[in-house]
Amino acid sequence: MSGTFVGMPAFPEAAREAVGNETLRGNLRHATHTIRAKRAKAVTEVSDWAELREAGKRIKDHTLRHLDRYLEQLEESVTAAGGIVHWAADAAEANEIVTRLVKMTGESEVVKVKSMATQEIGLNEALQAAGIHAYETDLAELIVQLGKDRPSHILVPAIHRNRGEIRDIFVREMSEWGRPAPEGLTDTPAELAEAARLHLREKFLRAKVGISGANFMVAETGTLVVVESEGNGRMCLTLPETLISVVGIEKIVPTWQDLEVFLQTLPRSSTAERMNPYTSTWTGTTDGDGPSTFHLVLLDNGRTDTLADEVGRQALRCIRCSACLNVCPVYERAGGHAYGSVYPGPIGAILSPQLRGTGSEIDASLPYASSLCGACYEVCPVAIDIPEVLVHLRERVVEGGEVTREGNKVVLRPAKGHAAERAAMRAARWAFTHPGALRTGQRAASRTRRFHPRTLPGPGKAWSGTRELPPVPAEPFRDWWQRTRGGKDGAK
Amino acid sequence: MNSRERILGRVRRALADKPADEAPIARDYLREHGRRTVAETVELLAENLADYRAIVHRTDSAGLPGLIAGLLEKRGSASVLVPPGLDEGWLAATGVTRVADRAGSTPHELDRVDSVVTACAVAIAETGTIVLDGSPDQGRRRITLVPDHHVCVVRVPGQVVSSVPQGLERLDPARPLTWISGPSATSDIELDRVEGVHGPRTLEVILVAED
Structure with missing residues (x-):
């Protein structure tokens, strides 16, 4: 089982420790610099990037403004296509629904496609507690799971590991979970990928239940879209008899045509490819092809609270490409674990304190995990003004004020740790007058x-x-x- | 109150401050990038497929059966999966054991087949993508996933479009779609791309000129 983020120290303490780890800094520097240059090239290839970015922003803003209407439309079209729609207000409810659905199949193991939403709600841990083994099948997720580690990047959760460390984890842990690593495994990426292929193959071929998230849900057609590279997604989406997809309510786009924007901007922003190797789309169930039972669990878990914040709601436009992590000077040095959330980096610094509130030490410190340089805004394919939201959240932490939590308006008191800052500001105001x-x-x-x-x-x-x-x-x-x-x- | 009503209620209250947004989305991005002749578009498809490590072959309909037979032989395949509606002529020149995809075929059975030959629904030149839509000449999604060698036939120029927007226009969202851009790959080790993980590790695309 992966580690959890419960009880994380505030960002400055966690970051100080991470910055002292030279291997980690070397790994992060190498990976982020590799992808940065590639992304820039992939984006330059399309002359209308600015227009695609603007259209992506507009589509998402429009969808969020009419989210109630599109959710109802989606439910109707998924149901008409043979799917079963469930609604989960928070993590506990989503976990309870998924656990119940898996138990109904009589199975005690599931294969999983990489999914941020299920990480956010701690689904693997909830399933484990109910006696169900969840096998992560994305290569990086597998590395994290086998290493009893925590994810540190949205796209490449094991970015903090270099090839040598990955080899050691495979050799040490694979036999605990199933097929052991091949004899004499070296640290070349191709051999490591082969080891993962062999290890997971037996799990894919016998799996009866698959669990996924989705990158997009099309309201008008009821179509779900999963964008991936390895083929583990295709395995989980097509071989099992039952498919359960847990998806945040903000993942909707209104029309099939809207995909033409995001299927151009997402691959170039995330893996710097013209197109990722595999994209799967499915609409309900299809006779004789793929799962015969399809459940869609629509997840709120703080999203509607975020939607209520007129500055912060733009964070819900995020398509989880991770371009902002790769260009961030703070992320590059501190690494993903310091953010204390499955959403690290600049987007995490504005998403986690909104989804979870600013009550904990780590969440109250996240809006400060930035130098406000603005590189994240510049690369964002849906133009989320991350610095604007960071400053807005800093103000909320220091000054307090009205926010929405679990659908109710509450008034936050000013955070304690900022008493000296407030006293200094009051003194300055008095002196200048x-x-x-x-x-x-x-x-x-x-x-x-x-x-x-x-x-x-x-x-x-x-x-x-x-x-x-x-x-x-x-x-x-x-x-x-x-x-x-x-x-x-x-x-x- | 159930969670459906609760979530929809929260959404509506959250948006109380915002006026309705019914203005049409400005789609002033391009329908395709650059101007090309039909032949140039096919050429671009071939280039981009090869750039992501698909192996590209070109032939005409007379040469197709021989080419497919040669590819299967070169690969050393003993068996080939055949979708129910595949043009029988395509496999006329090969003696490799044909395996029909039956509804009852288990994933383990599919795993023992060496190759699969299919047609496609559409191919996108700018991204080097082929799209399968589960039509009878392409079969169920699993048959192009489990075997390690996929041979995909694209009729050119009829099945080729320039761009992602044009590709989506041709596709039916009600069908299960698989978009394939090169063999399976991963960037999960140090953000560097490596080909060959769970999907077919060898993807051969045959561009067959229409008569």
């Missing part, structure tokens, strides 16, 4: 500057731990002005 006091204070600061400490005491200590304190000039600006140029006019 009292010129006499400001002048006296500035002069006093100049005269005592030899005795100023290099770091701040008390609550300011953490701030000055990584920054230089600005030196106080020998003379305040106003005094200097009066003494030199200002003084020439013979002012009093």
Whole structure:
């Protein structure tokens, strides 16, 4: 079973530890730089990227504005095509529904396509507790599962592992789960991929229940879309008799035609390919081809709360491409685990505190896990203004205010950790509205500057731990002005 | 109140501040990228397929049976899966054991077959993609998934479109679709692409000129 994110420390502590890990930094640097250059090339290939990006943003905004209508339409079309639709307000309900559906089949194991939604709700752990083994089949997810590790990237959850570490995990763990790693396995990626193929093959061929997410759901036709590379998705979507898809309610697009935008922008943004190797689409069930029973579990779990925030709701446009992670200077150095969520990186820093609220230490610290450089916004294929949402969430953490939690409006109190910041701001406001006091204070600061400490005491200590304190000039600006140029006019 | 009503209610309350958005989406992106002759579009398809490590062959309908027989022989295949509606002439020149896909075929049985030969529904040049839609000459999704060697025949130029938007226009969403762009691959080890994971590791695409 994979590790969980429960009880994570705030981002600064987790990041400090990660930054000290040289292997991790090397792995991340190599991977993110590889994909960055490739993505830029894949995007330049299409001359109308800006128009595709704008259309993607508009389609998602329009869908979110009429989400109730499109959800109802989707339910109707999926049902008409032979699927069964379930609604889950939160993680516990979704897990309960899926567990019940698996038990109804009488099976005690399932194969899984990589799915962010099922990670978000901790489905594997819930199934395990009910005596059902869930096998991850995406290569990176397999590495994470076998390594009893946590995912650190949206697209490549094992990005923090290099080939040598992956080899060691395979050799050590595969026999525990099924077919052991081949004798003499080396660390070449092709051999590692072959080992995963052999290990998972027996599971695919005997699987009776598959569990997936989806990249898109088309309201007008009831079609679900899974975009993948390895073929593990095709295995899970077509060989089992029962398919259960758990999908966030924001994954809807209104029409079949809308896919023409996202099927161009998603592969280029995520794996930097013109097109990913495999895309599967299915509409309900088809006689004699693929699963005979299809369940769709529509998941809220904080999405409607996010939708209620007029600035933050744009995060729901996300198509999970991970381009923002790959360009982020903070992600590159801190790695995905420091974000304490299955959604790391810039998108995670705005999504997790909205889906989960800013109540925990880690969630309240996430809006600060950014230098606000804006690279994430620039590469986002649906133009989510991540810096704007980060600043908005920082304000919410510091000032508190009205937010929606589980459908109810609640008033957040200002966060505790920011008392010093608020006190400093209040003091500044008072000083700037009292010129006499400001002048006296500035002069006093100049005269005592030899005795100023290099770091701040008390609550300011953490701030000055990584920054230089600005030196106080020998003379305040106003005094200097009066003494030199200002003084020439013979002012009093 | 059940969860359906609860979620829909939350959505409606969440959106109370926003005016309805019924303006049509501006689709001022391109229907295809660049201007090409029909022959150039087919050429681009071949290039992009090969770029993602599909093996591309070109022939005409007279040469097709011989080419397929040669590919199966070169591969050393002892058996080949045949979709129910495949043009019988395509396999006329090969003596390899034909395996029909029966409703009762188990995945384990399919795993013992060496190759599969199918037609396709449409091919997209700009992305090097072939799309299968489960028609009788392509068969169920599983037959092009489990065997390790897939030979796919594309009729050119009739089945070739330039772009993703044009491809979607030709496809029926009610059918189960599989879009294939090269053999299976992964970028999961250090974000570097490696070909050959769970799907067929060898994809051969035959572009057959229509008479």
